[in-house]
Amino acid sequence: MSGTDRGALADILLGQVGRHPDGSRRWAEADPYLLRHAVQHAVEGGRLDELLADPEFLVYADPATLIPALPGASGPDAVIAATVYRSVLEDLPSALPERRRQYLAISGARVGARALARRLSRPFGSPALALEPLFSTGSEIKPAVRAVFNDGDFRVYAVAVARTGGRHVVVTSSTDREGYDTIIRFRDLRTGEPTLPPITITGDREHPGRASRYQRVIAASEVDGEAVVVLRSESGLVVRSVATGQVVREHPTGEGNCLATGMLAGRAVAATDEGPGIFVRDLVTGAPVGPAIRTPSDRVCSLEIGEIGDHPVLVYATHSGRYGDEDPGGTCHVIDLHSGARIGPVHRCSPRSGTVIARLGLHEGRPVVVLGPWGVHTDMNGQRYHPKVEIRDVFTGEERFPTWTQFEGITALAVTLMDGHAVLVAGDGSGAVTVRDLSVGEAYELLRVGVARGWVGDLAIARADGHVLVLAACDDGALRVADLSPSDSSPADPSPGHQIGVESIALTRVGGHPVVLSGGHLGDLHCRDARTGSWTALLSHGDLRITDIAVATIAQRQVVVTGSPRAGVRLHDLASGQPLADYRSPGDDMEWVHSVDVLPMDGRPVIVGAGDDGLVWMWDLLSGECLLRWKVPDGDAHRPVWRGLLVDGTPVLAGVQAEYGPTTGQIALYDLASRTRRDVVIQAFEGYNAQQCLAVHEHRGVPLVAFADFEGNLAVWEARTGTLVSRVINEARTVRPQTALACGEVNGRAVCVVGTQAGHLGVHDLLTGERIADTVLPGGWIHCVDIDGDGLVAVGYGQEVAVLDMGGAVMGDRA
Known part of the structure; x- marks a missing residue:
């Protein structure tokens, strides 16, 4: 069908919606088909901006079809409407139209779109909102958020992204609302639609809420040319196909809680902590690749497989086993996986740091380790010690970037490259995901979960359609997707609120x-x-x-x-x-x-x-x-x-x-x-x-x-x-x-x-x-x-x- 024909079809379909005396469309009375599919026809007919600029369409349209179309907004009014809509993605999909009106009206006030907020608050021919927003600050407005996937789970523990069949598939592990079972979900990153039925793993019903290691760790890899996800069960490693969800490998391992995947000599491998050491195992056979890597403590709290030059390396961090004022700080080690030798010195974490997440990065051409302590210690006098994030040269241990205090500690950490330099993405205990570009040192918030909702427990990075996306597995049962790539498409200019609360x-x-x-x-x-x-x-x-x-x-x-x-x-x-x-x-x-x-x-x-x-x-x-x-x-x-x-x-x-x-x-x-x-x-x-x-x-x-x-x-x-x-x-x-x-x-x-x-x-x-x-x-x-x-x-x-x-x-x- 030609563009002219698509435009004519859009005219016919939109013409079926009645109008008020002021000319606005009566979307409250529209056919359910139009509420779900009008945006698709408008996109095909070049009429998307017209729909987005209609406040009543925002109220009554089906969010499932409207949200994927938001990036197509181009005109000033449409871009403002898209920003307002995107700022309340948390709540709109499950809300009835009148609740959506309330969310959108306050969202309009938060981003400074006062005219849109007033039109939403006082619709033609209908009762005005009983509580009309006059203004709101908007410190927590994060236009970078592109999607929120919420299946009503209790908590999303871990997230990984794999590519199969020409699309990116997001795999998450979560807990059901009763806290018994673990649920593995597969969804298309672009649309959010499930690619497979969820897989439920029955939990311990005698001890509801007891965390299974299925919930804690998940990693993407490839076996025999097929995209897989690796999970750690009570008895070992479970490898599932991303395309079918079926178990393709199972390998027994020792006790432990951490997992990382990577490549070693052309083979897909997984690193696991198992008692007194770390084993690197072939994902196809399950056999160890080389001897165990002995650790100074059996309390391994972070694992990552990466590369320095042509050398595959293992980065791991350990907890001291002591807590509070007695904690001297843990350690971080970088191991050459070809030789098994340590690269550079032992990197010691600051005192009272507790559990630490260690990640490999690159700063001004030098490999670095980023140490992100998880906990916040409060002493007997009520004094709070917020941990410091440190960036050390892998080879010398020297500080490569000024340390900074991270409010409420690091709950999740990822490092990626943009324009050839390192970018840190960190979740903290206050519910914020912060981005720090090491080339300039400035930090900004990418998204905020909100104190009442919880915090981010795991992060994954995906590159799709020219954009770098951050996926955040959150404590409130939702998976949030935010665009890390710089963008000037948002007109949001919110008035600042208070820095913390x-x-x-x-x-x-x-x-x-x-x-x-x-x-x-x-x-x-x-x-x-x-x-x-x-x-x-x-x-x-x-x-x-x-x-x-x-x-x-x-x-x-x-x-x-x-x-x-x-x-x-x-x-x-x-x-x-x-x-x-x-x-x-x-x-x-x-x-x-x-x-x-x-x-x-x-x-x-x-x-x-x-x-x-x-x-x-x-x-x-x-x-x-x-x-x-x-x-x-x-x-x-x-x-x-x-x-x-x-x-x-x-x-x-x-x-x-x-x-x-x-x-x-x-x-x-x-x-x-x-x-x-x-x-x-x-x-x-x-x-x-x-x-x-x-x-x-x-x-x-x-x-x-x-x-x-x-x-x-x-x-x-x-x-x-x-x-x-x-x-x-x-x-x-x-x-x-x-x-x-x-x-x-x-x-x-x-x-x-x-x-x-x-x-x-x-x-x-x-x-x-x-x-x-x-x-x-x-x-x-x-x-x-x-x-x-x-x-x-x-x-x-x-x-x-x-x-x-x-x-x-x-x-x-x-x-």
């Missing part, structure tokens, strides 16, 4: 205009316009976590109070961002301030702060005098969950009291003026809770206390008597665990907003528990929320800050 958030007004304050994990406090997201001021407090924010007006001057570990409590001028005063504890024991509130007492504003072990402080805001330093009764049983409120004009502190673990807890109330515990005891929850899940509010003179627990229960009590006002039991897994809560008044209606670890945000009537609205935010974990009287909702999620408008949902006036 958002800890606290507050809405207030400056000159009558709403602004949002957000505190980060590095002591940074950002002030942004709440409607546009434009940055207005940067404040700071210490160098570690702004745990809470309170805002007050003193003599017509707006001030901000922040709490932070080690740095105590600070007062800032909101307009200028300048610090005004620091409030310290007389006992110099303010190791961690979890909450700050500003309350009136005897006609003067006071700051109430609460910390670990039930320690409470109170300062006169104006004079700085410490009015109270008190450890509440049974303080050792208190968790870091506090909130201050007024009860009949008296400042009262509400705190969560419970032992750690799955136990029933209660909310205790303390009268700060008399330093006594009030008789009211509120039986609040079961299970563990988050710092931000206690909130207080006064509605028409009645003080209320609200609590949201990890099990999905939300309850509200009257603070004077402990009488239950409302209770909501959320059974759905999507609303558990709850991690953030705020209460407020919108147009005279008392409401609360609760966020979850899975990124769900719900709005409830505070007095009845009625669910008013909900939405979702990509990336998971909502850390903190706040609301104001105009119906704005501020959300801190992951590294990001967003503001949504819920006014229409609460007041019922949004068309």
Whole structure:
């Protein structure tokens, strides 16, 4: 069929979709065939950009056919739409259209496509989103992500890529949702479609979750001219055909956990750790090739077969067998596989490095080993030691590149060549995959799994269609594919959020205009316009976590109070961002301030702060005098969950009291003026809770206390008597665990907003528990929320800050 004919066919098919009075297509009413195949016909007829620029098509089209077509976008609007769609690939395939609308609207806000976000939020002829995103930062937007394959498994442990039948096949090993069985999956790298039915290997049902070595290691190779994958079972090596999935070889081996494949003298070989040494075995026969390579420790933690010049080499790393402060660091060795001799010195890892991943690379023409320590050690005093990544010359052991500290350690490591120089791809415990080009030394994030989802446990590199692709096997059961090749095709220009994460958030007004304050994990406090997201001021407090924010007006001057570990409590001028005063504890024991509130007492504003072990402080805001330093009764049983409120004009502190673990807890109330515990005891929850899940509010003179627990229960009590006002039991897994809560008044209606670890945000009537609205935010974990009287909702999620408008949902006036 000619291009003209294809264009005519596309015209006919698209003409079957009705239109609204404004000319937009009625995709909600389109035939299912068109929702699945319209994009294919549009590509053939040269109409792809037209479809991508239609927000309603993005909402209703089948993601399975739309995602592979995204690279074909060319016009500015189409490229923006493709970027917005690609940024939420995690969640769209399994979502219903209205959920897709929510994901796409917030994604549009994250990449700065405000016009597209508004069109998605307010579709013609349909109800607007109950929670309309006004802006969001977009630090976690990673346009390099090209695909997310998620089969609903519990965890993907390992990934390998092999080429067979003219295509790249991705092989993964994962665990089923119940944690019993191992599943081997085969899929086409380009389309994501399975090339073979999955293979299930029955696990140990008496010990669910026990990790089989099938789950941990997998490598690609070739046997008798056929692409194969090699897995390590409890009894040895299992070699499976990539084309058929059938077992073509089985070789018994000794005990061990590591595996690497490569070529030696024209033969496919596999290296395995087996007790006191490492064996290199012929994959066809299973026989050892040469004598065992003796290791200084039986704790081999990394294996790789590579080449230096024409010499095949083995790179292995060992763990010292000692841990924490007692760990002197492991070792890394490079062995010539022809002679069995060690090349260069023993490369010693830094102390407290624990398990180390060692990879061979090339830097400025010299072979190097890259040592990536896995663990983060915390000593008895709570001091965290983040490991250092080192790059050493293979022959001399000299440092070839400056070491750097890797936050949360290296969980996966791969080294590849681009334009003749080495590029490191590393996964860490925070969920980020970072790329460092050794020719320039700069690092950037390629993708981020998100704290709530997990981390990357294995990496593979594939070269296809002129692109270098990174495949990440992730702890949340998904396989992510990102393009490592430089590309200028994305228009994404997101506003930066916080470097590590958002800890606290507050809405207030400056000159009558709403602004949002957000505190980060590095002591940074950002002030942004709440409607546009434009940055207005940067404040700071210490160098570690702004745990809470309170805002007050003193003599017509707006001030901000922040709490932070080690740095105590600070007062800032909101307009200028300048610090005004620091409030310290007389006992110099303010190791961690979890909450700050500003309350009136005897006609003067006071700051109430609460910390670990039930320690409470109170300062006169104006004079700085410490009015109270008190450890509440049974303080050792208190968790870091506090909130201050007024009860009949008296400042009262509400705190969560419970032992750690799955136990029933209660909310205790303390009268700060008399330093006594009030008789009211509120039986609040079961299970563990988050710092931000206690909130207080006064509605028409009645003080209320609200609590949201990890099990999905939300309850509200009257603070004077402990009488239950409302209770909501959320059974759905999507609303558990709850991690953030705020209460407020919108147009005279008392409401609360609760966020979850899975990124769900719900709005409830505070007095009845009625669910008013909900939405979702990509990336998971909502850390903190706040609301104001105009119906704005501020959300801190992951590294990001967003503001949504819920006014229409609460007041019922949004068309």
